[in-house]
Amino acid sequence: DQQVKQNSPSLSVQEGRISILNCDYTNSMFDYFLWYKKYPAEGPTFLISISSIKDKNEDGRFTVFLNKSAKHLSLHIVPSQPGDSAVYFCAASAGQSSSNTGKLIFGQGTTLQVKP
């Protein structure tokens, strides 16, 4: 049972345009969501997170939106740069009261290519 899904394996955008990466989840106990970027031969790098009490969090070019009713989150990158080309993972965690405590459940990743 895949609790966190990234249905688009890849995305290609033009430099300067907006990149939108999507993620869906099924477990209503998730209360904290994160986005990571991963380059080949490196570990995932934390980008941005959002608590379930918010619906938007912004950090520079990166904005994460959370729609709890739809169990959907998205990462917007504006403007996109060639250096943003990487695999992006969304992840979710639950609070202290569940068997998911402390662990991140990852999606399968979306490969973003930003073309110059």
Place this chain on the structure above:
Amino acid sequence: EAGVTQSPTHLIKTRGQQATLRCSPISGHTSVYWYQQALGLGLQFLLWYDEGEERNRGNFPPRFSGRQFPNYSSELNVNALELEDSALYLCASSLGQTGPNQPQHFGDGTRLSIL
């Protein structure tokens, strides 16, 4: 500030052997997590240690075990290695989980190959 460091970078073992992977967390972080990324699969949670105690483990057999030392560094031990244990093993650290949600920060991993 140094990030999460893992050693060794690569490890080659044969079936039935034992492997030990090491992780040093970011200074000030008390929680350490281990994940497995097998070829073609996503990151799967293995273990979580906080303040020297195992707090949670994923759906892995008991031959996957570990410990956390007083300086918060951690070891992952895999006994009786099997071919399907070949994977990238990632360690992450965070501030303790007793307060507000904290992001986990990852090292670059140990590539374990079983021959």
